Amino acid sequence: MHSPGALLPRSFHLSSRQVRRHLIRWFEREGRSFPWRAEERSVKQPAGAVLHDPYAIIVAEVMLQQTQTSRVVEKLPLFLERFPNVAALAGASSGALIRAWQGMGYNSRALRLQEAARAVVGQYGGEFPRTVEELAALPGVGPYTAAAVACFAFGAQVPVIDVNVARVYSRLFYKCHSAGQTLPFESIRAVAEEMVPNGDAYRWHQAMMDLGATICTARAPRCERCPLASECLSANPSDLELFGQRHAAKPEPALRGEPRRIWRGRVVELLRRTHEPLQVREIIDRLFPAELFGDLPVQERTGVLEMIRGLIRDGLILPAVAGGGLVREGGVEENDRVMLPA
Ligand code: SF4
Incomplete structure (x- = not known):
């Protein structure tokens, strides 16, 4: 040591x-x-x-x-x-x-x-x-x-x-x-x-x-x-291109070319704006309107559903039934409705 x-x-x-x-x-x-x-x-x-x-x-x-x-x-x-x-x-x-x-x-x-x-x-x-x-x-x-x-x-x-x-x-x-x-x-x-x-x-x-x-x-x-240029060992690198190189970042999980976190934020935002529970199917349809995205392939639809379940697991949204009661922790299907916590 x-x-x-x-x-x-x-x-x-x-x-x-x-x-x-x-x-x-x-x-x-x-x-x-x-x-x-x-x-x-x-x-x-x-x-x-x-x-x-x-x-x-x-x-x-x-x-x-x-x-x-x-x-x-x-x-x-x-x-x-x-x-x-x-x-x-x-x-x-x-x-x-x-x-x-x-x-x-x-x-x-x-x-x-x-x-x-x-x-x-x-x-x-x-x-x-x-x-x-x-x-x-x-x-x-x-x-x-x-x-x-x-x-x-x-x-x-x-x-x-x-x-x-x-x-x-x-x-x-x-x-x-x-x-x-x-x-x-x-x-x-x-x-x-x-x-x-x-x-x-x-x-x-x-x-x-x-x-x-x-x-x-x-x-x-x-x-x-830079106020530290006279002390800095890396000041004014002769090979400026090297400094210009982009650091390869680890790719984020994505959906339709955008990071999944952005889509997660959109689900929460949708529920913030509607002020009422929404059916999971409706959320998917509003996020991915058919005019823009066509019919979502089953695999992608399952991915979106899983993302919504993840939001429930993280406590950001809740499964709901009429009257606001909880139906279960996670595991929602497209017919279920979800909402922001009270
Ligand atoms: S590399 Fe050194 S001199 Fe250049 S900005 Fe950074 S600290 Fe300042």
Whole structure:
């Protein structure tokens, strides 16, 4: 087993201090403002440190995982207005929550977020725990979100490593030759742990994330505008084509050329709009109108039915009979009706 120091590259010892200084100065000039960074949801501590609202942070982080930043900027304040604190979210009905999640995609995230909120209320009396370990033990909270809440809300001196941050560390301290190249996680973590400035973990990570999102982007790093170009081992790659290569992503399960998650979102959206249970057959017919898609082959129809059963298994929709009663968990057929939870 390596000690963390043994994993630090030589370049780290040569340039880490300047990297810290240059990046923080750049962030003071160019840092972006977002609702989740807003001062009004922050509390000044006696020692001068700023404590950010952990509830707003966790909601923002869960939204940002799979939704564009610009959409989250628009939706987060509305969501926080509808569910202003962890108790309000914990006590909401699933249906109200799924409706409020409209436009965000990946609706099951809303239910996972609520599970975490219920655990905060049930196990901690509505006060968020502060350590990464306790946060990661909440249902539906992964290691990244746990570290983000511990650091951004409570100022914990822990590395917060998302895909942008991993890319920037990799390029800075190692010579990278392609857009998708990042170092093994243990190497990045070793560097990241050493880089977090004492007492300034929150600002440091916001700066790293801004740099990764706006300058050191995945496909077209703008080294000529980068505040770290003089320290970076991958700056101004001579072989620019390599940096322009698209990182081969794992293909998503698809239906008629579109990712299945998009079709799942459309089923939920249809039920949001109709405000009443719909027969599965009708949903399939509305999603795939015969004028556009012809008769769906049996295999595809079965695939759509299975997708709808998956939404039921995930708790996003429910099987229903007239009057709203449940008929069974999953296993619906085309004649059955489904609805959003109440
Ligand atoms: S110099 Fe280029 S590769 Fe290096 S961190 Fe800046 S943008 Fe990224």
